Amino acid sequence: MAIMSVAAARRAEAIGRTVTVRGWVRTRRDAKGFSFLELNDGSSQGNLQVIADQSLSNYADEIASLATGSSISVEGEVVASGGGKQPTELKATRVVVYGGADPETYPLQKKRHTYEKLREWAHLRPRTNTFGGVMRVRNRLARSIHDFFQEDGFLYVNTPIITSSDCEGAGAMFRVTTLDLDKPPRVEGKIDASRDFFGKPTFLTVSGQLEAEIFACSLGKVYTFGPTFRAENSNTSRHLAEFWMIEPEMAFYDLNDNMELAERFLKRLIGDALRDCAEDMQFFDQWVEKGQIELLQGIVDKPFIRLPYTEAIGILESCGRTFEYPVSWGMDLQSEHERYLTETHFQAPVILHDYPRSLKPFYMYCNDDGRTVRAMDVLVPKVGEIIGGSQREDRLDVLEARMKEQGLEPADYWWYLDLRRYGSVPHAGFGLGFERIVQFVTGMGNIRDVIPCPRTPGSAEF
Ligand code: 4AD
Ligand code: MG
Numbered sequence: 001m002a003i004m005s006v007a008a009a010r011r012a013e014a015i016g017r018t019v020t021v022r023g024w025v026r027t028r029r030d031a032k033g034f035s036f037l038e039l040n041d042g043s044s045q046g047n048l049q050v051i052a053d054q055s056l057s058n059y060a061d062e063i064a065s066l067a068t069g070s071s072i073s074v075e076g077e078v079v080a081s082g083g084g085k086q087p088t089e090l091k092a093t094r095v096v097v098y099g100g101a102d103p104e105t106y107p108l109q110k111k112r113h114t115y116e117k118l119r120e121w122a123h124l125r126p127r128t129n130t131f132g133g134v135m136r137v138r139n140r141l142a143r144s145i146h147d148f149f150q151e152d153g154f155l156y157v158n159t160p161i162i163t164s165s166d167c168e169g170a171g172a173m174f175r176v177t178t179l180d181l182d183k184p185p186r187v188e189g190k191i192d193a194s195r196d197f198f199g200k201p202t203f204l205t206v207s208g209q210l211e212a213e214i215f216a217c218s219l220g221k222v223y224t225f226g227p228t229f230r231a232e233n234s235n236t237s238r239h240l241a242e243f244w245m246i247e248p249e250m251a252f253y254d255l256n257d258n259m260e261l262a263e264r265f266l267k268r269l270i271g272d273a274l275r276d277c278a279e280d281m282q283f284f285d286q287w288v289e290k291g292q293i294e295l296l297q298g299i300v301d302k303p304f305i306r307l308p309y310t311e312a313i314g315i316l317e318s319c320g321r322t323f324e325y326p327v328s329w330g331m332d333l334q335s336e337h338e339r340y341l342t343e344t345h346f347q348a349p350v351i352l353h354d355y356p357r358s359l360k361p362f363y364m365y366c367n368d369d370g371r372t373v374r375a376m377d378v379l380v381p382k383v384g385e386i387i388g389g390s391q392r393e394d395r396l397d398v399l400e401a402r403m404k405e406q407g408l409e410p411a412d413y414w415w416y417l418d419l420r421r422y423g424s425v426p427h428a429g430f431g432l433g434f435e436r437i438v439q440f441v442t443g444m445g446n447i448r449d450v451i452p453c454p455r456t457p458g459s460a461e462f
Helices: 115-120 129-151 209-219 255-276 278-288 292-301 309-318 335-345 396-405 410-421 434-442
Strands: 018-031 034-040 048-053 071-080 088-099 202-204 221-229 242-251 305-308 350-356 372-380 384-391 427-433
Touching: 018 048, 034 071, 048 071, 115 129, 129 221, 129 255, 129 278, 129 434, 209 221, 209 242, 209 410, 209 427, 242 255, 242 434, 255 278, 255 292, 255 350, 255 372, 255 384, 255 427, 255 434, 278 292, 278 434, 305 309, 309 335, 309 350, 335 350, 335 372, 335 384, 372 427, 384 434, 396 410, 427 434
Parallel strands: 048 088, 305 350
Antiparallel strands: 018 034, 018 071, 034 048, 071 088, 221 242, 242 427, 350 372, 372 384, 384 427
16 A cells, blocks of 8 residues: 555545545544544644544544644545644545554644753754754755755865864864773873774864865865864854755855855745745744744845945944944944844845955965955844855965964975965855745744754754
8 A cells, every 4th residue: 555645645536536634643533433533744844633433443442532732644535624724634444553652642632832842852842843844844945955056067076074274263173083081192291182993083074165275276166065063162043063064165265255155045045935834834934933934035036235334334334233242443343233234224134245364264365454364254134154265275375374373383284385375266155054045934043943963062962
């Protein structure tokens, strides 16, 4: 007998077919002589209504007492629904019960729990409407990311997770070691990293960019899509210690090309989610963030604002608002400033570019003004920074000088410098935080609720 998903069995085309559907019981309602079971298998936001008649052999023993959370398989005919919102229902001819769920202890009963509470049950929360929807949107976005780049001639490259170089220079890296932490080998009082597994200090990567540049400078247009790790102690609704990043890197691109690509990319991702996750997006619009669909549609339809950092400072200084962090040229914009620009002043995504060089990592292209670099950050309402990128410094002498300025040893980056020594080209790229785009599309307020297993300071359950 054909096995069918709940999503497929809910469509009118399924009417008249005899199928098996398998999943978890959301609710059971009893009427005279039969029961309604709401069944969900993760394939759609909506449930399939199953009608189980008392003539079924295990009705009295099993079906009539089925609890929320139980797993079952149902054979039967898909029929036109007698009423209600969905076009179909399943008239059961056989119900097999796999596993029960004690209502005294199973946490996901009818009551709506807070997201904080659900984080404690991260292993069960995908069975809720919200997290099922988040995971389906996340999946759609991942697929669109590959589609977008593949259709545009980009090559997918996998950059290392264990690395000895610090790309962002922020020092927020997790150390990777096999040394005995209770008695590490020492020379002159310091830990002897030459006796570690790789013969030198190694870390979990904060970004695949430096390695992606190798492949852009040989294959043209590439992108990475992988996990990255940051040991910064920031307990915010937008930071994770382990998150996924998409990093395109393109030879012969300048900052304008980079901005154009970033805008086209984000619009494609949002447009695909609106079209292909319509039911889930309706759910988010209704239950998570009112007006979410309209906000996203507006972003797809309107051009992004492009604004030099220096002009942004001017706007913030003269806007009449008092910020917690006072504004002056050279400062790192805080989330309150970014959000003012994108949510209040422009009410649109803003690509801020040409930041002060003192704020940005060594690899960004230095402008002739001596004060700024060709950096760009894409800011969106509610989330703030969603993309960070730049044109890369492709001049050997300038790059070496910048490294020294930032206290880096050029010899440690000899291979990176070689890319400027042999056939150097202008190139550019950016990083999109995957969880930030999932957050932005779903409207979820906390980044911990858009990743399967959130890792944050003090928390890494299973
Ligand atoms: O701005 P970032 O630090 O840029 C880079 O790492 C560059 N190497 C990217 C490149 O040019 N190839 O990080 C890029 C994006 C941010 O805009 C943000 O969306 C996300 O990664 N991000 C985080 N997401 C979740 N938790 C964190 N702790 C994040 N830190 C950055
Ligand atoms: Mg950044």
